[in-house]
Amino acid sequence: MSAYLLYPGCSWDSSARAYALSTGAVCRELGLELRQLEDWNCCGATEYLSVDTVPAYALISRNLALAARQQNGAKTLTAPCSLCYLNLSKADYYLEENPSLNEKVNRALEAGGMHYQPGTLEIRHLLDILLNDVGLDTIRRHVTRPLNGLRVAPYLGCLLSRPDYRQRFSHPDQPHELDLLLKALGADVVDYPLKTQCCGGHMTQIGPNTAYELLRRLLHGAEQYKAHLIATVCPMCQLNLDAYQHDVNRHFGTRFATPVLYFTQLMGLAFGLEPKALGIGLELVGAREALAHIGVETPPPAQAPQRGRRRKKKSEGLPMPSMPEDDQS
Amino acid sequence: MAHSPTPGDGLSLLEAVERKTPIPSRLEMCIQCGSCGGSCPSAADMEHTPRAIFALLRAGMDESVLHSNTPWICVSCYQCMVRCPQEIPITDIMYAIKNIAIQRGAAHKEEAAFSATFAEMVESYGRSFELGLATRYYLKHHPLRLPGMAPLGMGMLARRRMDLKPTRIKDVDGLRDILQAAREMEAAQ
Amino acid sequence: MNAATSDSPRIGVYVCHCGSNIAHMVDVEEVRAWAEETLKGEGVVVARDYKFMCSSLGQELIQKDIRELGLNRIVVAACSPHLHEKTFRAACEKAGLNGYLCELVSIREHASWVHTDKAAATEKSKMIVAGGVKRVRYDEPLDPLRVPIHKRTLVVGGGIAGIQTALEIANAGYPVYLVEREASIGGHMAQFDKTFPTLDCAACILTPKMVDAGEHPNITLLTWSEVTRVEGSLGNFQVTIRKKARHVVEDLCTGCGICTEKCPKKVLDTVFEAGLGYRKAIYTPFPQSVPKYPVIDVENCTYFVKGKCKACQIFCPTGAIDFEQEDEETTVEVGNIILATGFQTFDPRRIPQYGYGRLANVFTSLEFERMSNAAGPTGGEIVLRDGKTKPQSVAIVHCVGSRDRRYNNYCSVICCMQSLKFAHLVKERTGAEVYNFYIDMRTAYKGYDEFYQRVLSEGVNLVRGKVAEITDAARLPGEEGKLIVQVEDTLAGRQRRIPVDMVILSVGLEPRKDAYETAKLFGISCSANGWYTEKHPKLDPVATMTEGIFIAGACQGPKDIPTSVAQGAAAAARVLGHIQAGEMSMEPIRASVDEARCSGCRICNGLCPFNAISFHDDRRVTEINPALCQGCGTCVAACPAGAISGTGFSDAQVMAQIEGLLWDVRV
Secondary structure (H helix, E strand, C coil): CCEEEECCCCCCCCCCHHHHHHHHHHHHHHCCEEEECCCCCCCCCCHHHHHCCHHHHHHHHHHHHHHHHHCCCCCEEEECCHHHHHHHHHHHHHHHHCHHHHHHHHHHHHHCCCCCCCCCCEEEEHHHHHHHHHCHHHHHHHCCCCCCCCEEEECCCCCCCCCCCCCCCCCCCCCCHHHHHHHHCCCEECCCCCCCCCCCCCHHHHCHHHHHHHHHHHHHHHHHCCCCEEEECCHHHHHHHHHCHHHHHHHHCCCCCCCEEEHHHHHHHHCCCCCHHHCCCCCCCCCHHHHCCCCCCCCCCCCCCCCCCCCCCCCCCCCCCCCHHHHHC | CCCCCCCCCCCCHHHHHHHHCCCCCCHHHCCCCCHHHHHCCCHHHCCCCHHHHHHHHHCCCHHHHHHCCHHHHCCCCCHHHHHCCCCCCHHHHHHHHHHHHHHCCCCCHHHHHHHHHHHHHHHHHCCCCHHHHHHHHHHHHCCCCHHHHHHHHHHHHHCCCCCCCCCCCCCHHHHHHHHHHHHHHHHHC | CCCCCCCCCCEEEEEECCCCCCCCCCCHHHHHHHHHHHHHHHCEEEEEEECCCCCHHHHHHHHHHHHHHCCCEEEEEECCHHHHHHHHHHHHHHCCCCHHHEEEEECHHHHHCCCCCHHHHHHHHHHHHHHHHHHHCCCCCCCCEEEECCCCEEEECCCHHHHHHHHHHHHCCCCEEEECCCCCCCCHHHHCCEECCCCEEHHHHHHHHHHHHHHCCCEEEECCEEEEEEEEECCEEEEEEEECCCCECCCCCCCCCHHHHHCCCEEEECCCCCCCEEEECEECCCCCCCCCCCEECCCCCHHHHHCCCCHHHHHCCCCCECCCCCCEEEEEEECEEEECCCEEECCHHHCHHHCECCECCEEEHHHHHHHHCCCCCCCCCCCCCCCCCCCCEEEEEEEECCCCCCCCCCCCCCHHHHHHHHHHHHHHHHCCEEEEEECCCCCCCCCHHHHHHHHHHCCCEEEECCCCEEECCCCCHHHCCCEEEEEEECCCCEEEEEEECEEEEEECEEECCCHHHHHHHHCCCECCCCCECCCECCCECCECCCCCEEECHHHCCCCCHHHHHHHHHHHHHHHHHHHHHCEEEECCCCEEECCCCCCCCCCCCCCCCCCCEEEECCCCEEEECCCCCCCCCHHHHHCCCCCEEECCECHHHHHHHHHHHCHHHCC
């Protein structure tokens, strides 16, 4: 398996420690080498772009320049955080599209003795690499403790599949990549219609009421579809849904208690790894109860809730149109 | 921190926005269908929907746009952008409006201050630092909200999910040189 | 190369102002003077300019000079040859000069309309004129080819446009083959319940025409059939048609329907019933099908799948079932062809946020047409997917897949009116609260806006906004168990979430999936998105660039029933014109092979779009059939030996014209 450059992002060793631990464990298991970029800087999140344009792109591009310098044969720069992933790919794409911006950013980089030629790197999210480079077959082979009976809401948040400059995901609204991966782990994947709705991003800091409503919708949705837990691919989503769940409950008088885990943690569990090594327990809304559902030899047939959604073909009434995935199963 | 002066002061806001947007804004192509306002997760809290902002921009009602809370309520989820039937880069336009509002001194103070605090932090350390950001921002702007955040902070600290000290990158001087050069470039256009 | 001058050239140059179309951007007088002076050595005897060369006074000017100055070559610098080449050729003929000794060069489309710098456009116009003058020296007198027109006509597609066309021609007394891919003619219109804006019952106005077409002595109906090969050209096409095996002997079948009744196999009908209902494995698409003969769907028939059953054969009172029947191919000769192959609807599964296929109570417009049709799966009851519950609130979404750069970047024309019709029908039959979501209300044409007014008066809620998403994820108490339509009400300037029981997606119109292959088969062109291209968008809307092939109805672009019918009739009139004339003249522009120079490399063989090239294995040379050649020049350009030349486009002519165009760069 080839080596990848890893742009970890500012939360990697702090708020997203569980993500870092589980990614490390899973990659070791799969023989995937992630080499951390040296002396990387913050991607600026959504804040820097709000303040200024050229400096924001220069800030992001310094990382691209570093990566191009340190790539040593690795073409792919991977980011586990959706926001970092977006910013890195956004800069790469816009520098390519806009020669004048490219020129300015590169002149700025020169001041730090650096240069970046847009298109040099492939910028990809960790999920994309696990799904498309490692592949579902390999992942399935590593599963020793299938997540049967665990109802998981696949939650991608906004920035992975949107705007998706290089068209790496199946659809901006309803991408199926995370579903496929979780199914390969044996999980009972909930058809979660809110999978790419926003977690509020930085609004938990500056406009909590706006953010709490967005979080309420996601938690309410997960509860509506009887999910035991929410799987995320982004530290920002995890932080908002997990750490602010208590505040959301206080704000609305609700009693949500849905744990939010990284997809890599679920992979590790399915691979039979030790929960502690995967950072299980670092979540603020405990996952213990939810995880009690796995490890059961033959789980009882999942009681699909009545949702008035997709009907089985044989039912009475008018027939439903067929969907492309009908043919796959 | 120092902001770049407004590029080409004296431009209409529409022209300024078009220049700031990194790819063609296509604002002239907007058919006012409301796909953006319909898709926006935070539209309920906005004074104007994105569609209305574009109508105001094209009507030359610059002050209404600059003082609208809309771009500051934007959560940057790109939902509008991928659904726009005219492929207008709406999220990038929201950033452009925020840039210009800050430069023209018309920005929504609170939200702009958060962004500015964040940017300062990044320039000091090269990394963002959640605890420092939160305390500095809240102390400055919402000292009363800070105690309410304590339980969350404690929970995070207890799980070692929040650093007590910021991390500084090695070549922070190089980074500052780059940002300084970039600001000059922005001002020069 | 002295082809030019059996007589020494005496050339007249005529520069047109085209009102201000040319004159505003080209100094016409300067071009005239330049030509008269500078091109004297090329044989130019006189150069004139005139306000409208194409007017009779302009033409008389040319004719007078031909007679009085003894001109033997004419160059007119005006508009595109597409528009007036014929005019000026005819004018020359009248003055006794062969029309092919006249060149029309375009200084409008190629200069005045496409430039903004008058001096440069004027210079360019001079070069264009020089090209024409140099070229015309090598022109030779030609006679148009006369082709007799076969009296039979082929109509492809048995929807309303095709039926109309076939009837018009048949009623005029000429024979027509009407080919239809499905088991019955009728097309999309047969699926509809009511038609806007008058709400006539679609079947009531369509079926009489279907019956007429089915029984007309001049119409040969070929249903369950497809065209597989087209050869020949205007006046004499040879068309091969594959009649798919019906497994029902038409001569024996009485259309009694017992076979269908006895067939044990129920099949989801994704064609006529749009996936909302079922049919049998032996079936006619609908009760009024024309012809009345059923077909066996071999993919689903129990006998064909498992080898036993034969219920239809056992019960057929006339022994008309034939499991051994095979596809047949027949070749027919026709003089003209009309394509009326129609459209398909946009698949809304491409927009997952609208929930079609995931959310049970989201329907397409075609599904709704079947549902509201009294002969449809619900007997005309408007109900939810459970087959029984009447909706209390219905959302109708306009522009699904239309006017969107991500899907189809054009207006599908019929959706606004169709959606208003749905609103009226839902209101009338269920009393439900109805919401129509539109971007712009497009109700042009007679009686349409009046219908909009009527729907408004019925209390339908019109919300101006493109629907963002349709979801069952309830956020608020009132939304539980409903479909929520999320939209910006752009007139109120607010986002709204409107809970409803049922959603109808007014899906756009698209070219058929195989439109491009069909166009290639018939040798016509289509636009980037696949609609067939008409000869002129305004003045020749039913003809194509290929002589003898016409188009009618929605295969040319989205259109409603009245326009489709009008086009069907228009195409018929054009064909009848050809037939009445008995023979047509065709451009004598043809390619021919100089056998002595042909190396037999066969590079040209596969390139001819008109199948006019054949290869003689014995002599190792290629030959071009002048009856099939359309003079496109593809083979001429491709031939590495320069063995193919095109009449009217000889190397000498083309090189001379290029030389003229490069006049100002000569050293």
